[in-house]
Amino acid sequence: MQATATLVDWEAAGAAAAALVPPGPAMTRAEIEDLVAELRSCASLAVDPVAETSGLEAGEDGGAVLVVDRAGWARANAASFGALMDPVLSAALQRQKAGRSGGRGTPEGPAALAAVTRAVNAAETGSLLAFMASKVLGQYDVLAPDGGRLLLVAPNVAHVETEIGAVPSDFRLWVCLHEETHRVQFGANPWLAGWFRGQVVELLDDMLEDPASSLKRLVDGLGRLPDLLRAPAPGADAPAGSASGGLIDLVQTPEQKERLDALSAVMSLLEGHADVVMDEVGPSVVPTVAQIRARFGARRGGTGPVDRAVRRLLGLDAKVAQYRDGARFVRAVTAQVGTPGFNAVWSGPGTLPSAAELRDPAAWVARVHG
Structure with missing residues (x-):
């Protein structure tokens, strides 16, 4: 058993969040398809105005643009958190074991207890992801294991545009302008993603030191x-x-x-x-x-x-x-x-x-x- 397996099962956390989060506003299949298609179109339409206004261009270096539902957002972020945090959590756990055993290491605890701990942590993480998944309109996921990607959360966009009485086509493009700017920030400046991840890892590692x-x-x-x-x-x-x-x-x-x-x-x-x-x-x-x-x-x-x-x-x-x-x-x-x-x-x-x-x-x- 890997050391991190006793801490968080990230796949289970994503699944728990997907089960807990409400699906979003009631929409027909045709309405959903139109929303997804327009968000994809708006993501493309945002590229030139953002480049002209910001003076920055990302090209393909900014990563993919994905339109997701709430469950998809939760699963994507669980995978990203796991890729970032598993090495940090593993190192912290090994330090803790070495401290208890004078540096000799100790065997894993009973498998049943490890499984329970892992499941509880996954459920708690899933609850947090479920809350966030109902709030986020879009996100540039700089922590994604395969490189940055832009996520647009379709049901949340539909919910908010209705709640504030916005013109749907205007609101959808407005959201995409914000998220495209994030894609450009990291795509036009390749050093930024690595620096940002490094800073987060160092801070987490320091907080888990003791x-x-x-x-x-x-x-x-x-x-x-x-x-x-x-x-x-x-x-x-x-x-x-x-x-x-x-x-x-x-x-x-x-x-x-x-x-x-x-x-x-x-x-x-x-x-x-x-x-x-x-x-x-x-x-x-x-x-x-x-x-x-x-x-x-x-x-x-x-x-x-x-x-x-x-x-x-x-x-x-x-x-x-x-x-x-x-x-x-x-x-x-x-x-x-x-x-x-x-x-x-x-x-x-x-x-x-x-x-x-x-x-x-x-x-x-x-x-x-x-």
Whole structure:
């Protein structure tokens, strides 16, 4: 038995999520086929406007574009998480065994107990994936084992466009503009995917270095749950690049939090840049873009008290802040040095903004452009 088999069965996690997540809005077969066909068409239509607006081109290097249902999204992400995390989890488990045995290693526990542990972890992971699968409109899956790919979640697009009263053809293209920008970010800058995966792996490995200490920090931090669940005051502004990560905040050391803040600054850049591009393409391509932005922005914080609480626990409030903070940075830098000057950000790891620079775009311009 492999060491990681006692931790998570990723295939079972994907299957559990597929079983748990509701299928989406009721649609006839013809409506589903039309939706899928239009999303594929919109993904193609988004390529030229994004390239023209961003000054970046991905070509084939950005990976495939796939239209999926909620179950398909969950299974795809379970496979990606497994490819990323199995080596990290395996190394952490081996360190733990070596520590217990003075470096000599210990035999695997009883097979029945290992199977139960694996099944419980798969069910818990599947529950989380099921929740996320009902929320995500699209995703550039940079962690996919065979290279990046763009996923468009058809039932979620249909649900949201109906909920906000959007013109379907406009909304579908608008979503594709955002996701195509992510495909371009990584396709036009091949170093970025490897760097991003490396940063995530290093952070996970560090957090799993001492599981006992992480558990103690979690227990000690449970008293902060009321604060974590408490919604911010209307209009409250969290510092850029340092939005709450939800439950993960409870198990991090100060050093780990600093590293996560640095990674969050880059994620803010990616999300904010995609938001700016999708909006700046403008009404010549998406006639109702202003209406869509206003209505969609109003729903990003969650649709009800339970939904908002879960989002805060999972750190999804941080995701919302990333769009806002990153867009602010992109617009400020572009106003100073234009799109070509902004695109210097993609030159390599050394030109990515820090959390402090995300809050102070002029500091990034001074450092990179002199």
